[in-house]
Amino acid sequence: MSSPDLADADRQAVLEVLNTPSLSMGPRIMEFEQAFCDFSGRKHAMGVSSGTTGLHLCVRAAGIEPGDYVITTPFSFVASANVILFENAVPVFVDVDARTGNIDPGLVAEAARDLVIGGEKAQEWLPRKGSEPNRSLKAILPVDVFGQPSDLDPIRKVAQKYGLKVIEDSCEALGAEYKGRKVGTLGDYGVYAFYPNKQITTGEGGVIVTDDDQAADFMRALRNQGRAVGDTWLQHTYLGYNYRLDEMSAALGTAQMARLDELLNKREQVAAWYTERLAEMPEVETPSVEPFTTHMSWFVYVALFNKSVDRNGLANALEARGVPVRPYFAPIHLQPYMIKRFGYRPGDFPVTEDLGSRGLALPFSGVMSRAQVEHVCQTLRAVLRGR
Numbered sequence: 158m159s160s161p162d163l164a165d166a167d168r169q170a171v172l173e174v175l176n177t178p179s180l181s182m183g184p185r186i187m188e189f190e191q192a193f194c195d196f197s198g199r200k201h202a203m204g205v206s207s208g209t210t211g212l213h214l215c216v217r218a219a220g221i222e223p224g225d226y227v228i229t230t231p232f233s234f235v236a237s238a239n240v241i242l243f244e245n246a247v248p249v250f251v252d253v254d255a256r257t258g259n260i261d262p263g264l265v266a267e268a269a270r271d272l273v274i275g276g277e278k279a280q281e282w283l284p285r286k287g288s289e290p291n292r293s294l295k296a297i298l299p300v301d302v303f304g305q306p307s308d309l310d311p312i313r314k315v316a317q318k319y320g321l322k323v324i325e326d327s328c329e330a331l332g333a334e335y336k337g338r339k340v341g342t343l344g345d346y347g348v349y350a351f352y353p354n355k356q357i358t359t360g361e362g363g364v365i366v367t368d369d370d371q372a373a374d375f376m377r378a379l380r381n382q383g384r385a386v387g388d389t390w391l392q393h394t395y396l397g398y399n400y401r402l403d404e405m406s407a408a409l410g411t412a413q414m415a416r417l418d419e420l421l422n423k424r425e426q427v428a429a430w431y432t433e434r435l436a437e438m439p440e441v442e443t444p445s446v447e448p449f450t451t452h453m454s455w456f457v458y459v460a461l462f463n464k465s466v467d468r469n470g471l472a473n474a475l476e477a478r479g480v481p482v483r484p485y486f487a488p489i490h491l492q493p494y495m496i497k498r499f500g501y502r503p504g505d506f507p508v509t510e511d512l513g514s515r516g517l518a519l520p521f522s523g524v525m526s527r528a529q530v531e532h533v534c535q536t537l538r539a540v541l542r543g544r
C-alpha cells in the first residue's frame with residue numbers, strides 16, 4: 158500500500174547514533190524538536206513515541222476528565238477517538254463534510270451550543286448509552302483527514318465562544334496549510350505522526366506542538382514518567398507514562414524533516430498522476446481540494462466510487478490482480494467496541510457511513526513511479542469494465 162522514502166542521509170543519521178552511547182534522552186531529540194519549532198513557528202515541540210501517545214498527552218493537558226464531553230469526528234483513524242476514551246471521557250461525534258471528510262463546522266457549532274445549555278437538546282448529540290447528561294464540554298478534536306486541513310476558523314470561533322480547547326489531530330497532514338497557515342498550529346495543541354506510511358517517518362513516533370508554556374511543561378513531565386521540572390530520576394510529581402521518542406528515531410526524523418519539501422512534492426506528483434487518469438473514469442470521484450486548502454499534503458489517495466459500483470467486490474478483484482487497496486475509513490462509531498459501549502447503529506452518521514462505504518485507498522507513496530500509477534489505473538479500468 159505504501160513505502161517510506163528513505164535516502165542514504167537518513168540511514169547514515171541512524172547509524173551515527175548507534176556509534177554513540179546515547180540511545181535515549183540525548184541531543185538528537187532536542188535537534189528534532191528544534192526542527193519542529195522552526196517548521197511550525199510554535200514555542201514548544203515535544204517528540205513522543207507515537208501520534209496516539211501525543212494526542213493522549215494533549216487530552217491530559219486540556220484537563221479532560223472522566224465523563225467530560227469532547228466533540229470529534231467518526232470519520233478518522235480510531236486513535237483520535239480512543240485518546241478521549243483513555244481518560245473515560247465521552248467522544249461526542251458529529252458528522253462530516255461530504256466533500257472533504259472533515260468534521261462539519263456547522264454541526265460543531267450546533268452541538269457545542271446544545272451541550273453547553275444541557276437538557277433535552279444536549280441529549281440528542283449524546284450516544285444512546287455510555288454517557289451521563291449535563292457533564293461539561295471541554296474540547297473539540299478536529300482531524301485533518303487524508304492530508305487536507307479541517308475548516309478551522311469557524312471551529313476556533315466556537316471554541317472561543319464556549320471556552321473550549323482545540324486539539325488538532327494533524328497526524329495525516331504534516332505540511333498542509335489552511336489559508337496560508339500550517340496545520341497543527343491552528344488550535345491550542347497540534348499533533349503530527351510518523352508511522353512509516355506518513356509523510357515523514359521515524360519508524361514509530363510523533364510530535365506535539367503548542368505555544369502554551371504550562372501545558373508544555375506538563376506534557377514533558379507526563380511523557381517522562383511524571384517527572385516535573387526539578388524532579389530527580391526517582392521523583393514523580395504526576396502519574397505519567399513512558400511516551401519518549403528514542404535517539405535513533407529522532408535522528409531519522411531530523412534527517413527526514415530536512416527533506417520535507419522534496420517528500421511532499423513527490424507525493425503531490427503521484428497524486429496528480431492518479432487524478433489525471435481517474436478523472437477519465439465516470440464511476441470515480443477524485444479527492445476534492447477546498448479553496449481554503451492553500452497547501453494539500455497528500456497522505457493517502459482515496460478514490461470514491463459511484464453507488465452503482467460494488468466497492469468490496471472491486472477491492473477483492475484488485476487484490477486478486479496484485480493491486481493492494483483498502484476501504485477507507487471504516488467509521489469509528491461502528492467498530493465493535495464502540496457499538497458495545499455507546500450503542501451506535503448504522504445510520505447514526507450518514508455522511509461518514511456513505512464515504513466509508515464508497516472509498517478505496519489506492520497504493521500510494523512518494524516513491525511510486527508513473528508506470529506503477531498507470532498499472533494501478535489500468536487494472537482498475539479493466540475490473541470496472543468487467544474484464
Ligand SMILES: *Cc1c(COP(=O)(O)O)cnc(C)c1O
Pocket residue numbers: 207208209210233234236237300326328329350351352362363
Ligand atoms: C496515524 C494517525 C494517528 C497516530 O497514529 P500512530 O500510529 O499512533 O502514530 C492519529 N490520528 C490519525 C487520524 C492518524 O491517521
